[in-house]
Amino acid sequence: MLIAKVVGSVVATQKDEKLANTKLLVCQIHNHNNEAQDSYVIAVDSVGAGTGDMVLYAAGSSARQTNITKDRPCDAVIMAIVDSWDMDGTDVFKKWSEA
Amino acid sequence: MFLAEVIGTVVAPISVPELKGRTHLMVRPVTPEGKPTGKTKVAIDSIGAGVGDRVLVVDEGGSARQILGDPDAGIRTVILGFVDSVSIHGRTVFDHSS
Amino acid sequence: MYVARVTGRLVATVISPGLEGVRLQWIQPLDEKGDPMGAQQVACAAIDSGPGDLVEFVDGREAAVALPDETFVPVDATIVGYVSQAVAEGIDLAEEAN
Numbered sequence: 296m297l298i299a300k301v302v303g304s305v306v307a308t309q310k311d312e313k314l315a316n317t318k319l320l321v322c323q324i325h326n327h328n329n330e331a332q333d334s335y336v337i338a339v340d341s342v343g344a345g346t347g348d349m350v351l352y353a354a355g356s357s358a359r360q361t362n363i364t365k366d367r368p369c370d371a372v373i374m375a376i377v378d379s380w381d382m383d384g385t386d387v388f389k390k391w392s393e394a
Numbered sequence: 395m396f397l398a399e400v401i402g403t404v405v406a407p408i409s410v411p412e413l414k415g416r417t418h419l420m421v422r423p424v425t426p427e428g429k430p431t432g433k434t435k436v437a438i439d440s441i442g443a444g445v446g447d448r449v450l451v452v453d454e455g456g457s458a459r460q461i462l463g464d465p466d467a468g469i470r471t472v473i474l475g476f477v478d479s480v481s482i483h484g485r486t487v488f489d490h491s492s
Numbered sequence: 493m494y495v496a497r498v499t500g501r502l503v504a505t506v507i508s509p510g511l512e513g514v515r516l517q518w519i520q521p522l523d524e525k526g527d528p529m530g531a532q533q534v535a536c537a538a539i540d541s542g543p544g545d546l547v548e549f550v551d552g553r554e555a556a557v558a559l560p561d562e563t564f565v566p567v568d569a570t571i572v573g574y575v576s577q578a579v580a581e582g583i584d585l586a587e588e589a590n
Contacts, residue, residue, distance in 0.1 A: 296516075296533060296534040296535070296567070296568055296569055297531075297533055297534065298534065326531060326532065327499065327500065327518055327531075327532040341508050341566065342506050342507065342508055343506070344506075351502070351504060351516070351534055353566040353567055353568040354568055355552055355553065355568055356552065356553040357552065357553050357555060357556055357566050357567055357568035358566055358568075359566075360553070360556055360564050360565055360566045360567070361508055361509075361565075361566050362509075364566070372508075372566045374507065374508040374511065374565075374566040374567070375504035375506060375507040375508065375511070375516070376504060376505075376506035376507075377502060377503070377504050378503040378504055378505055379502070379503045380500055380501065380502035380503065380518065381500050381501055381543075382499055382500035382518060383499060383500065383543070384543065387500070401524055401580045401581060402524060402578065402579050402580025402581065403577070403578070403579050403580075404495065404548065404575055404577070404578045405575065405576050405577040405578070406548055406573030406574060406575050406576070407574065407576050408539055408540070408573065408574035409539060409548070409572055409573035409574065410538045410539065410558055410560070410572045410573065412558070413548075413572055413573055418493075418548065418573070420495070420524055420578065420580045422524065433494070433521075433523070433529055433530070434494075434495075434523045434524045434529065434580075435493060435494055436493040436494060436495055436548050437493065438493075455552065455553060455554040455557065458554075466557065467557070468550055468554045468555065468556070468557035468558025468559070468563075468570065468572065469493075469550065469554060469558075470493070470550060470551075470552055470554040471493045471550075
């Protein structure tokens with residue numbers, strides 16, 4: 296799984312009918328040091344994430360392993376909202392100290 | 395499936411149940427000519443391969459489960475054969491016996 | 493499967509159903525020399541691994557299958573084994589760290 300920050304959403308009224316009623320979010324990938332990368336992924340939300348949230352997403356066929364994305368054409372799903380992480384014993388990201 | 399060279403051994407005394415008692419080998423994918431290519435992986439041995447052997451590796455869950463005969467195993471990388479020879483356009487680029 | 497080093501821990505209270513209580517850890521995949529291979533990623537831990545440990549992880553859909561309890565979960569990387577020795581070309585990745 297990779298870390299990404301939700302930076303926006305995608306509205307697509309004309310899409311494959313199997314993707315109806317899914318929330319598509321624009322996520323900017325961050326690395327382990329919380330540095331924003333120059334790559335983005337559009338992921339289906341399965342946990343109620345919103346703009347500004349740091350999230351964890353799963354890619355590939357694993358992305359279809361939720362009740363929301365089962366049997367749907369989806370290759371990236373947001374599966375957790377990140378509270379914090381540490382790296383080599385040092386806190387890198389804390390959701391509640393960001394503001 | 396891909397061609398690989400067995401380059402090392404891995405010992406994992408603590409593991410999930412389906413990996414217990416299995417041989418883990420480090421494999422490096424190679425081109426038909428034998429040049430290293432791609433990322434080094436850890437594969438489960440099903441044929442008795444050893445370091446230096448040229449082998450055939452499958453990296454997909456359904457096939458891996460068939461080979462290991464375990465329908466619930468969360469395993470995808472398995473060594474399933476020794477490579478005797480490889481030829482491209484009729485030209486032999488790898489021959490185990492030579 | 494790949495060899496990796498556990499580098500950190502991650503906490504997420506809002507998580508997909510079936511993953512509550514599953515440990516999430518940062519891992520750095522390693523090549524046969526012990527050098528970083530690709531970017532760090534987050535994996536579920538199916539064993540009691542922790543920062544600093546040398547481990548094996550499985551990626552793709554099999555990562556979900558490798559988890560001990562619920563397997564219908566959106567997981568694409570799972571730590572499946574604790575590596576005590578990984579020797580390739582005379583280098584033991586487990587000793588390199590110590």
